[in-house]
Amino acid sequence: MAKTRKPTHIPSLPFPPTPDALHQEGNWLWIPVRKEWRDVSAKPEEIVRQKFIRTLVEHYGYALEQMDQERRTQHGHRSPRADIVVWQSVNDRLAKRSPVLVVECKTDTIEIQERDYYQAASYTVASGCEIFIATNQRHTSVFKLVARTPGEFVAINEIPAAADWGDAKRLKEVLDSLRAFNRKEFQDLLFVCHSILRDVHKMDPGRAFDTISKILFIKMYVERSGQHGTFTTDYLDRRAAVRLPTDLAVHDGLFEQTKTFYRADDLFTAADKLDISEGTFRRIVKELERFDLSKTGDDIKGLAFEKFLGTTFRGELGQFFTPRPVVEFMVDLLNPREGQLICDPASGSGGFLIRAFEHVRAQIVADIQRQKDEERARIEALGLPEDEEERQIEEAFSCLNTQLLPSGDDNQPIDTRVGRLAWQCIYGTDAEPRAARTAKMNMIMHGDGHGGIHYHDGLLDINGIFNGRFDLVLTNPPFGSNVGSDQMVGGSDETRVPVDSAYLQRCHERGYGTSWEESHHRLLQAAASKTPILDLFEIGKGKNNRPTELIFVERCLNLLKPGGRMGIVLPDGNLNNPSLAWLRRWAEGRAKLLAVVSLPEETFRSSNATVKASLVFLRKFTDEETAQWEAAWKQAHSELDAGFDTQRNDAHSVYAQRIVSGEDAEATRLLAELAALGLQRALLPWHRGEAPTYPRQAKPTMQGKPVWLGEVAKEHKKSAAELKKQAATALAGVQKHSNVLLSELKAKYKSIDEAHTAALWARVRELFDYPIFVAAPKTVGITSTGETGEGVASDLPDLLKAYREFENWLAQGAQPEATPNFPVPSPA
Known part of the structure; x- marks a missing residue:
């Protein structure tokens, strides 16, 4: 596009009357702080900067005269630079006193990576400032310099307003508002919404939660599209102003659009409705509007949602929840890596899949940061002019940061490292529709990866979930129920075998290959012949019924590749009941037992029952190990028969x-x-x-x-x-x-x-002898009333360290004289 001529006039107002707008004519942008027009055709970050300056003026009460931009601490190469610097007063700026805010702006739309904003952080320390702000097109984070710890910052929740600097009590509140408060506030808001539905529409907890989830999906749809900003009542008013009398009510129309947006995820049925009044919908939108879900950090909204989820349903739907400390321990013990495929065939609210996603994403973020550090050092060694050096570093960082995007703005897969993790490596199913929907929302709140989660019976293949495909399986299967011979393949909605062309095309496009085709053909035949689900399993074939958790043991082993690993929660009866010795021997001939961790009784306690359980970790035989196992049997027969x-x-x-x-x-x-x-x-x-x-x-x-x-x-x-x-x-x-x-x-x-x-x-x-790690911790981070958190005692971190020592000992040959002398927690 041809460049326009530089304007010569001065706007009468620093910013246009239209909200969030800037004075721009072609490629020229008005810079109010410097009172000049700039060509921004090659500087998209300038637009981010000017929008944030407008935010500081209109939302936080700062005057343009209190600010400067592109400020350095001193002249010279590599002098720390800040995009925006704000002083407490105009006089402080003129007297060159320490500023109160330092801001750095970037064009990235992913979450803030604090170390990318090293210029502002360095300027903050060098100038004697206390607060630096990192912002991009979708996210803003605020950091406070930790007293007496040079260069270390802690995230806080709010940007101090101009008026706060004259109110010592208020300023202390702001500076002490650690980001964890934001999580608590969001969690409390969800409870407020829950109460509105309970009081106005007399909804039970389950139905109220479903409704909140639907509204959160609408909010996510609107805000993630990037077209409308935060989902507010003003947005509803604008929609209502253009609504025709024959159109659906605004809230119902929005839900229909949201259903369409998430159609491929099987989140909602065609018959799903909000079933609330427009007034109630408006009240809830008003409560939630201060949180832009596209800008709120995943750790905040994810943990808040999870806490709300657990508190609301632990009694009513406790079977869907594995305590977070136990989930973290199981995932960390198996230590999933980038590129590995992970499945939970009884995913409940999605705890295992979310933790696995977070675990691998943290590895990717760390590796991207390593690459950034290397790129920055390489570019700085070139001795370039300051502006060129910064431009090249910014460009390198921005390119690397794209690898951290989990999805496109259209909610579709994206070919990045985190995108491949989210869309190609995370799979789960649950046979309860509320649980499956909750897992998807939970996963989105934690940063995406929801596309592989389905409402479906976990014992049957769906999408990319089929035998021999996964590196890791983590699950807490249902206890206390049975799979009966009357449960047929295709006999219910959750056991359906999809045949629609869109589903088949999706599976082909994702390259699942001949293994998927064989699996799908087998299920089609099973559905046509009304085959009992039990007959698909070696330990179920011909039986009238089998306990559900036993069938899941075989299902999980079947899902694994040779050498794949699994962690499963099992009732202790499966491990020590003499009548189930056959199951233990059956599993022993297919997988190596890595570890058994017996849990305290209070770990799984609901209002009417307590289940004593253990964590069992297995590794499916490789082809070589299968041959070794068979050779051991042949030798045993030759010696003993x-x-x-x-x-x-x-x-x-x-x-x-x-x-x-x-x-x-x-x-x-x-x-x-x-x-x-x-x-x-x-x-x-x-x-x-x-x-x-x-x-x-x-x-x-x-x-x-x-x-x-x-x-x-x-x-x-x-x-x-x-x-x-x-x-x-x-x-x-x-x-x-x-x-x-x-x-x-x-x-x-x-x-x-x-x-x-x-x-x-x-x-x-x-x-075929090998060592097995066995432990019985006294505490696992959960109280008898179901509370978890930093203040609850847990032996699991020490247990994980002990297991790592055990792993290292195995890797070095497991010599008896080198057996690690680690303290393994066990009951008194």
């Missing part, structure tokens, strides 16, 4: 004749005479039957009943027939005793089989 076969043969020898004769003298005599004629009554040798599919065990010893063998010569047939008749009569008289002896022999065989199986398992475990 012969010895146990001898025991079976000995037992057979002891019992065979006794069973044949019933230990009756007359029958014994008659059988001897028949044997002399060539006809024998015998108990054939034992043979091996077919072992069950699982768990691995010695094949059962099978034993038939006595049979007649041999052939009598022609000349003895008549006498043999008579003797056989007499023998049959004698044996009939002792048949019961013979049957008792046969049962005794079978019991001996069973005992030998059990000893054989036990010996095989013991030998395999010797051949």
